[in-house]
Amino acid sequence: DAGVIQSPRHEVTEMGQEVTLRCKPISGHDYLFWYRQTMMRGLELLIYFNNNVPIDDSGMPEDRFSAKMPNASFSTLKIQPSEPRDSAVYFCASSSGPYVYSNQPQHFGDGTRLSIL
């Protein structure tokens, strides 16, 4: 089975540019999560969707960040304008059910390593 697919794997761009990260969740998974990982702060949840609807975006750092899920098989995380402090590894994860009712762990992609110069 294909896992969570993220693109690009690496992105290097200059500050002020728009950055778009892409994610394809595992087919049939209803939940999609975007995380950011840095040495200083570890893994932070930015936003998550259920059935393509954003449920909690309280982790999104500021208005420069936005996320969309136009359909069940695709999501984007956009940063505009980008800043050097946005440099991090961004992960997408998906799961098939709520924890309360079933043991459905999140499955992660291999991330996008983003460097803003």
Next chain:
Amino acid sequence: GESVGLHLPTLSVQEGDNSIINCAYSNSASDYFIWYKQESGKGPQFIIDIRSNMDKRQGQRVTVLLNKTVKHLSLQIAATQPGDSAVYFCASPRGGEKLTFGTGTRLTIIP
């Protein structure tokens, strides 16, 4: 506030030996715990999970133990191999589907 995944930062184990990675949590209401393994350049990979109505669960070469009295869980890896070298996280949901991750333990297997 709540915390999950208070780990020792590093652990070195001789190849072939057993390793134990520990994790503490603060919220006694936590009822589901997950262990993830993250290799260099990859995303966290699910290893094993456990519900609070259990105190032990076994997988292939891995065992998770949960002690709710002292709010502690551990991941035991039997007969460690070089491929076990990675960062290991425990995590638990807080409020809906949000997972709280700790800083992790970096396990190094010494050949």
